[in-house]
Amino acid sequence: MGTPIGNLGDLTPRAIETLAAADLVCCEDTRRTGRLLQHAGIRAAALRVVNDHTEDGAVGDVLARLGRGEVVAVVSDAGMPGISDPGERLVAAAAEAGFTIEVVPGPSAAISALVASGLPAGRFAFEGFLPRKGSGRTERLAAIVGERRTVVLYEAPHRVARTLADLAASCGGDRRIVLARELTKLHEEHWRGTLAGAVQHAADVEPRGEYVLVLDGAPEPAEVTDGDIAAALAQARAAGASTRDAVTEVAADLGVAKRRVYALATS
Numbered sequence: 001m002g003t004p005i006g007n008l009g010d011l012t013p014r015a016i017e018t019l020a021a022a023d024l025v026c027c028e029d030t031r032r033t034g035r036l037l038q039h040a041g042i043r044a045a046a047l048r049v050v051n052d053h054t055e056d057g058a059v060g061d062v063l064a065r066l067g068r069g070e071v072v073a074v075v076s077d078a079g080m081p082g083i084s085d086p087g088e089r090l091v092a093a094a095a096e097a098g099f100t101i102e103v104v105p106g107p108s109a110a111i112s113a114l115v116a117s118g119l120p121a122g123r124f125a126f127e128g129f130l131p132r133k134g135s136g137r138t139e140r141l142a143a144i145v146g147e148r149r150t151v152v153l154y155e156a157p158h159r160v161a162r163t164l165a166d167l168a169a170s171c172g173g174d175r176r177i178v179l180a181r182e183l184t185k186l187h188e189e190h191w192r193g194t195l196a197g198a199v200q201h202a203a204d205v206e207p208r209g210e211y212v213l214v215l216d217g218a219p220e221p222a223e224v225t226d227g228d229i230a231a232a233l234a235q236a237r238a239a240g241a242s243t244r245d246a247v248t249e250v251a252a253d254l255g256v257a258k259r260r261v262y263a264l265a266t267s
C-alpha cells in the first residue's frame with residue numbers, strides 16, 4: 001500500500017483503514033512508520049521490519065499468517081512499496097502461494113514527477129536508481145541513449161550532478177530534462193531545461209532534498225533518403241572501397257537494409 005512521499009495529507013482514508021485493520025504491518029523502519037501511524041491516530045496490531053536484508057526471512061512468517069486468515073499490510077518508508085523499495089518479494093511469494101493481493105494505491109515519486117514534467121507520459125521507461133559505477137552503469141546509460149520513451153530516474157542528492165553529467169555525455173546536452181525536487185513538500189520545484197543546462201544548474205545550486213529526473217526520449221532518427229545512400233556510396237568508392245565493401249559499409253553506417261543499398265549501387 002502507498003504512503004505519502006512528503007505531504008502527510010496524501011495518506012488516503014483507505015490506507016488508514018487498512019493500517020488500522022491489519023494484523024501485521026511490514027515496514028522498512030518502525031520509527032518512521034510509527035510516526036505515520038501516530039499521525040493517523042492508529043495503533044497497529046504489530047510491526048515487522050522488512051528491508052533488503054530481512055525481506056526473504058519474513059516470507060515464511062507472512063505466508064503462515066496469511067494461511068491463518070490474517071491481514072498483512074506492506075508499506076515502505078514513502079511512496080509505493082516495490083518501486084525501488086522492498087515489498088516485491090513478499091507480494092511475489094503471497095501471489096505464488098495463491099493468497100489474495102489487494103493494492104491500496106498512494107503516491108509514487110516516479111509517477112508524480114512524470115505527470116508534472118510535461119514530457120510525453122503516454123509511454124515511459126522507469127529506470128529507478130542507476131548502478132553507481134562499473135559496466136552496469138555504462139550499459140544502462142547506453143540503453144537510455146536510444147530509449148525513445150520518456151525515462152524516469154531516481155537519484156540521491158549528492159549524486160545528482162554526476163548522473164546529469166553522465167547523461168549529458170551519453171545523450172548530448174540538447175536533450176530535454178525536468179528535475180523534480182521535493183515533490184508534495186514545502187519546497188517542491190520542477191526545473192525544466194536541457195541536459196547541458198541541468199549540469200550547469202547542479203553546479204550553480206548544490207542539489208539538496210529528494211530528486212526525480214525525467215528525461216525526454218531519444219529523437220526519432222531522421223529518415224535516410226536514397227540521396228543520402230548515393231552520397232555515402234560515392235564517398236566510400238572514392239576512398240577505394242569495392243562495390244561490395246561500399247554496400248556493407250554504407251548499410252551499417254546508415255542503418256538501412258543491404259538490399260536497398262545494393263539496388264542503388266548497381267542501378
Ligand code: SAM
Nearest residue numbers: 079080083085108109154155182183210211212
Ligand atoms: N517507493 C518510492 C516511490 O514509490 O516513489 C521510492 C523510494 S526510493 C528508495 C526513494 C527515491 O524516490 C528518492 O531517492 C528520490 O529519487 C525519489 N523520491 C521519493 N520521494 C520524493 C519526493 N518527495 N520528491 C522527489 N523525489 C522523491
